[in-house]
Amino acid sequence: MKKTLYIPLALLIAGSILSVVGANSYINESGTALCTACGMKISKSDTSTLAVSSTNGQIRYACCPVCAGMVGLYVKNATITGECIGCGKEITFQLANGALSSSNPAVATMISGGSCAKNKLACSAACEATIRSKNDWAANAPVKTSSQVIAAAQTKLASVTISDKPDSISTPVYALLGSGIALLAFAPVTWVYLKKSRT
Ligand SMILES: [Zn+2]
Ligand SMILES: [Zn+2]
Numbered sequence: 264m265k266k267t268l269y270i271p272l273a274l275l276i277a278g279s280i281l282s283v284v285g286a287n288s289y290i291n292e293s294g295t296a297l298c299t300a301c302g303m304k305i306s307k308s309d310t311s312t313l314a315v316s317s318t319n320g321q322i323r324y325a326c327c328p329v330c331a332g333m334v335g336l337y338v339k340n341a342t343i344t345g346e347c348i349g350c351g352k353e354i355t356f357q358l359a360n361g362a363l364s365s366s367n368p369a370v371a372t373m374i375s376g377g378s379c380a381k382n383k384l385a386c387s388a389a390c391e392a393t394i395r396s397k398n399d400w401a402a403n404a405p406v407k408t409s410s411q412v413i414a415a416a417q418t419k420l421a422s423v424t425i426s427d428k429p430d431s432i433s434t435p436v437y438a439l440l441g442s443g444i445a446l447l448a449f450a451p452v453t454w455v456y457l458k459k460s461r462t
Contacts, residue, residue: 294308303330303379313325313326327382336416346384363413375404
């Protein structure tokens, strides 16, 4: 093979590998997050995952309403957005100055199964009944109103250190993607250059 082709080809192959690995990690990282309060790995699209947006637009994710409450109290002013696991309806809790200021729907509750994975939101009494009938653990589990959820978060927050990492794609992933794309773009340039320098 001609020497003029070696370098561009090597760049092309290296660039492709880096881009594919980079794109893969980008997709993985953008779909998952760690609960800001307890560190559990969660999927952002999961119906049980809550997003806590602070007033400066930063978003942090939480695995359950109590964890979300802890994160909300930690940032003091926040909107917690979750979903009714019965019907998918959006449920929001507003926090102002480190206290619950409103809840929408106002009748939203949390079925409290005793652990993060069993703390589930219900938008209405009807959905609460549906969730109870579909999940053994929920059948006799106590229920908490939105203000009781925030009160529980307040109590728990005293014994937990929040590792504050607003959601973002990590730098190594951008570095991988960036260098892959740069190599791909550079390959034809070196080919043209080497060809020219031969003649
Ligand atoms: Zn959590
Ligand atoms: Zn519902």
